[in-house]
Amino acid sequence: MVSATRTPPLRLVDRSPSITGAEIVSELVPPPQFEHASFESYRPDLDYPSQLDAVQRLNAFAAWRARPGGFFSRTRKSKAELPGIYLDGGFGVGKTHLLAALWHGAPGPKYFGTFIEYTALVGALGYAETVTQLTGAKLICIDEFELDDPGDTMLMTRLLGELIASGTRVAATSNTPPNSLGEGRFAAADFLREIQAMSANFETVRIDGLDYRRRDASGHADVVSPEDFDHLSEALLERGSRVTIDDFGALMKHLSTVHPSKYIKMIAGLDVIALRNVFLLTDQTDALRLVAFIDRVYDAEIPIIATGVPLHDVFDAEMMEGGYRKKYQRSQSRMVALTTGELPPHAE
Incomplete structure (x- = not known):
């Protein structure tokens, strides 16, 4: 029997907002x-x-x-x-x-x-x-x-x-x-x-x-198994939470079609973002889009649950040694906070 409070799952890839x-x-x-x-x-x-x-x-x-x-x-x-x-x-x-x-x-x-x-x-x-x-x-x-x-x-x-x-x-x-x-x-x-x-x-x-987000944290983004992902997502939906469930690859493709200024409207009203099959990024344009997206998610204080590669490991070695290294490091620290539930009362 389906709970009367259960909200239907949403997808970020279905959201293409306009902004004036x-x-x-x-x-x-x-x-x-x-x-x-x-x-x-x-x-x-x-x-x-x-x-x-x-x-x-x-x-x-x-x-x-x-x-x-x-x-x-x-x-x-x-x-x-x-x-x-x-x-x-x-x-x-x-x-x-x-x-x-x-x-x-x-x-x-x-x-x-x-x-x-x-x-x-x-x-x-x-x-x-x-x-x-x-x-x-x-x-x-x-x-x-x-x-x-x-x-x-x-x-x-x-x-x-x-x-x-x-x-x-x-x-x-x-x-x-x-x-x-x-x-x-x-x-x-x-x-x-x-x-x-x-x-x-x-x-x-x-x-x-030092980055205050890592003063008392392990510095690693949490990742869950596919089975736990399904259980967590279902439990959140049963509780009435507004949850988006997306494949990471599909989300990255969708982000390329939405101007970063609109990312804040993409995530408006959400309680949790769930991502399946996170993988290593090798394209720097994709990586910078993800950084901009994570910034807006962090500002909105929306937790993330994910399977696959831990989010803090999505940037490849060449990126982490390149000119945007510190930008990626900042995003990594925000990913840790978003996946571990350690969002502080104020941020950077």
């Missing part, structure tokens, strides 16, 4: 796990003094009261009063938490989104309308500033230049650029070089430390 510019703008807020992020709730690793230093420097940047000469006066020399601040560091050191804390304390209008979301907004509205929409914002926060696509990078450079000129303050976090295998300082150098004339408007704040 207005919807993107309405969602330019911190992810749910950062809804109450504050400088006080940030948990620094005391072995790395730069984490506490970052909090102090962000507090200085967040002095929102107007002063003589204005925040954006070119004659002012204090770094804390530059209109831009850039958080540079490895994954899992709390950059996104601090960025969200800054956003929560700022007056509106204000916007918070990933680099992909802002470029998607330009794609949906057009450049001129995006400038119109964002002009007047007191603060623009950009999480995971990408250097993967030079065209998108220069588009954002132009957009931020116009917004800063109009009086908007900008805060950004780093993402690993191509061929940057160092500890994060390369990201800052490349970012500042790419934005050229804008670089003088940004203070770079280095945040050292």
Whole structure:
């Protein structure tokens, strides 16, 4: 007898959402796990003094009261009063938490989104309308500033230049650029070089430390047997959970047909994502799509159960030695959290 509460299984491959510019703008807020992020709730690793230093420097940047000469006066020399601040560091050191804390304390209008979301907004509205929409914002926060696509990078450079000129303050976090295998300082150098004339408007704040997701974890993504997969999926459906069940290969093919800006709508309303037959990826384009997808799943705090290769092992050796190595490592740490049920109250 089928339970009256049992929900039918869903498939991610059946979801091909559309998204409008207005919807993107309405969602330019911190992810749910950062809804109450504050400088006080940030948990620094005391072995790395730069984490506490970052909090102090962000507090200085967040002095929102107007002063003589204005925040954006070119004659002012204090770094804390530059209109831009850039958080540079490895994954899992709390950059996104601090960025969200800054956003929560700022007056509106204000916007918070990933680099992909802002470029998607330009794609949906057009450049001129995006400038119109964002002009007047007191603060623009950009999480995971990408250097993967030079065209998108220069588009954002132009957009931020116009917004800063109009009086908007900008805060950004780093993402690993191509061929940057160092500890994060390369990201800052490349970012500042790419934005050229804008670089003088940004203070770079280095945040050292270990990935907090692995401080007390084994560092391995959980995998289940096909039999346990079926039992777990059925139990979740019987309980009324909204579960998607997909073959990993079919999902990867489907992700290639959906713009990453729409991934958040693909997973909307889900409680659990179940993936069968996870396998090693050898195509870097597929791997980067998976990274973008996992980022959205992590933001939405949706657990994953999977069979096959453990998710943290899906990137082949060549990828893990290449220019996107740190990006894949960050995704691995998120996969561990998603499959082990160790999602913390706040994240990077």
